[in-house]
Amino acid sequence: MLDTAFSIPLVALSDIGRVISLLVIGGGLLWILIRSLRAKEVDRRIVFLFIFIAVAAPILFPITFQERATLIVKRVFDKVESSPAGSKVLLAFDFDPAMAPEVQPMADAFSRHCLEKGHKVIFMTLWATGQALLTQSLERVVRGEYPDKLDGVDYINLGFKAGNENVLNIIVTDFRMMFPTDVNGVPLDSTSIFDDVKSCKDLDLIIAIGGGKPGVKEWVLYIGDRVNVPMAAGVAAVVAPQLYPYYPKQLLGLLGGVKGAAEYESELVKWYPHLKERGTPGLRMMGPQTLAHMVVMAFIVIGNISYFISRRRERIQ
Amino acid sequence: MKRQVPLIITFLIGMIMIFSFFIPPLEGLEQTCSLFFDVIAVFAFFLGGGNLMRIHINKLRRRKKDWGFSIVTLGGFIIMLAAGLLKIGNPGGIAASPTTEGALLQEIFTYVFLPLQSTMYALLAFFVASASYRAFRAKNREATILLIAAFVILLGRTPFGMMLTAWIPESFSVLQVPNMAIWIMNSPNLAGQRAIMIGIGLGVISMSLRLILGIERTYLGDESA
Amino acid sequence: MRRSTIIVMAAVFGLFILSWILRSTSLASVQEHYLIGGLKVTFSAFLTLAILSFLYKDNPFYKFAEHLFVGISAAFWMSMGFWTTIVGNLIPRLSRSLSEFFQVPYQPGSYNFVYFIPVILGIMLLMRLSSKYGWFARWPLAFIVGTFAGLNFVRYLRSDFVEQVSATFVPLLVGWQGVGHFVSNFSLSASGQFVAIVGNWVIFLGVICGIIYFFFSKEHKGAFGAASRVGIWILMITFGASFGYTVMGRISLLVGRITFLFRDWLNLIS
Secondary structure: OOOOOEOOOOOOHHHHHHHHHHHHHHHHHHHHHHHHHOOOOOOHHHHHHHHHHHHHHHHHOOOOEOOOOOHHHHHHHHHHHHOOOOOEEEEEEEOOOOOHHHHHHHHHHHHHHHHHHOOEEEEEEOOHHHHHHHHHHHHHHHHHHOOOOOEOOOEEEEEEOOOOHHHHHHHOOOHHHHOOEOOOOOEHHHOHHHOOOOOHHHOOEEEEEEOOOOOHHHHHHHHHOOOOOOEEEEEOOOOHHHHHHHOOOOOOEEEEHHHHHHHHHHHHHHHOHHHHHHOOHHHHHHHHHHHHHHHHHHHHHHHHHHHHHHHHHHHHO | OOOHHHHHHHHHHHHHHHHHHHOHHHHHHHHHHHHHHHHHHHHHHHHHHHHHHHHHHHHHHOOOOOHHHHHHHHHHHHHHHHHHHOOOOOOOOOOOOOOOOOOHHHHHHHHHHHHHHHHHHHHHHHHHHHHHHHOOOOOOHHHHHHHHHHHHHHHHOOHHHHHHHOOOOHHHHHHOHHHHHHHHHHHHHHHHHHHHHHHHHHHHHHHHHHHHOOOOOHHHOOOOO | OOHHHHHHHHHHHHHHHHHHHHHHHHHOOOOOOHHHHHHHHHHHHHHHHHHHHHHOOOOHHHHHHHHHHHHHHHHHHHHHHHHHHHHHHHHHHHOHHHHHHHOOOOOOOOOHHHHHHHHHHHHHHHHHHOOOOHHHHHHHHHHHHHHHHHHHHHHHHHHHHHHHHHHHOOOOOOOOOOHHHHHHOOOOOOOOHHHHHHHHHHHHHHHHHHHHHOOOOOOOOHHHHHHHHHHHHHHHHHHHHHHHHHHHHHHHHHHHHHHHHHHHHOOOOO
16 A cells, blocks of 8 residues: 655744645635636636646645655666666666756666665766756766766766667667767776676666657667666656556666656665755655646646536527 | 669668668678768758758848847857857867866856756646646547546546545555556556557558668659759 | 837846846855856746746747747757767767867777768758759668668567567466455455456457557448447547646646746745
């Protein structure tokens, strides 16, 4: 049974803010319902305003929830956790700023988990924008939180290469043909992390993070099904349902959207409590996510109520 | 020449890519072709940039509607290109990554590109909400099934869904909303997505064959050219 | 230009300057170049709000932001492609002197001359910009199409067809130890035997019915029609699930932007 807890903080300004926000949203929805029942049009800008308030209020006055990892997420966590220290893990940052709010939390969580376990992490990306985001992530997480980890020894940033699937088609048999150097021009042969890595076949785990094309699907088609290396994925929510056919044979696990990130973070802080103070953006985003979902569901219900009432009116007339 | 040579190229390259999968000695040739593709892809980026410049310079010269904004596009394009190609402000010099922290390219990416692209996609949240209110109607049985599934997923992916049905005992736990959401994703969603995937896969396979064998020639453009 | 437009633009400019001053002041104690830092955050916030203003109606600020994005995006990809692939992969194979200039390790090889082929094809691709010589671009285009067609043919056949069909053959009686065991342990537990069996039946029949729905060469009548109808229902559940995930995804993006506005710009949250 999944357990969850609605944390009840001390009475404070933030509590008053939460109550006021909920009253405003509840009252507004009631007003929309009444207008809809009277067959009066609600300007779409009012709808936009509601969504804004529903998202903004829990950001200003945080509502926190506990999460528990579902099996599809736990399998990824368990794989990283159970792999022996020194395992070669490849993290592919195949996303752009449009997906970053969803997948960056899980990318950071993977980086932290791998470095805590002492795995050797190879960062790369098939998106030009991914390299810029990877640079930010490395500064913030790797160099910022693990200054003792050495570039070329404990981790390496291969950066971006143009060509989409063709990059994967090459690295499946020869990394150096595609990446003769790392992102800063250091030859791969001079790094110890690549001492016994010639191709993707020599890796212990591949985690593809993304949500577009090229993305996880391409990693499965070009690498996962060709080499006998476990593969996991963290994707934007929009793409997650499409990858379920690959689970569990071709993908050992899948993190879908902010919920997936929140579940992974909850598991991570359970095993490594000191990581909690470094931030859990996925868990933090679940508050606004929950309230926004409620508002969207309310809109669907109100919209259908007004539809059925207007249909009945037409029949009577 | 204009149409025959490209068809031959498509056939030869396609065949190399297919046969190399089954004949390992051809793998080197396949990978060389992949590397060629990667280089051509970059020229495609340049083509895109060049086309953009051509369109906006044309718009500027002919003073078409909103021509003033073309100055913005061209200005942004030139500044970003200079920052990137010349590695302006890059603390690591010519050998360093173009996205090194502190480089002008990275600064423009972080403070201009990132907010622009993120916000453009964030707009979709508003339109999704508006569509939920205006368009999502249970007009027939199929739409109702869609609506119910969406509802269960929306509720199940939040902690509120768990709170709502936490009272259900373990022996009936599949009726708890989060578990229902998980079951929907692992069973009917998986089945539907797999059916779509198999259909698309067959379509891609047949289209690939048509392209390689020269039956499909629309990528060559107008017959008269 | 209308008076109201001038007033709005002046107001926006004034607010921009005010925001810059306030943000720079708050950064003065933590950053050395606080004026630049304040300008960067203010400009990012301005661009964010310019895009969001589209929700009210189309306006010059949105158009400005949109046009700026197009220009910057194209140049960004060009720059990245040049440095990572042309300088990173092509130049080391073609020229020792250029490799030294760009400070990348030269990769000597007997057959490196073949790497002039993608350069020639690339230049031919650029001829697309010319109306007279645009047909030259068909050769590199044919190369691209041939590459994708050849690669996709095998990969999709294996991963999206054979593997998927194979994965559909799931056990229809999960953990079966006889009818007595099944009845005595019957429950609607999410991890129970009954739910697992139902799930596998749904997967097996759902895939078959879904594929039957997409088979339009035969009229959907009788048993075939019934299976097609079940297929539609399965697909409707699929689309409903996709919609639910889409809502979640889009909301997350909005959360990200509003967090930026409240935290980095307005400093309302830590």
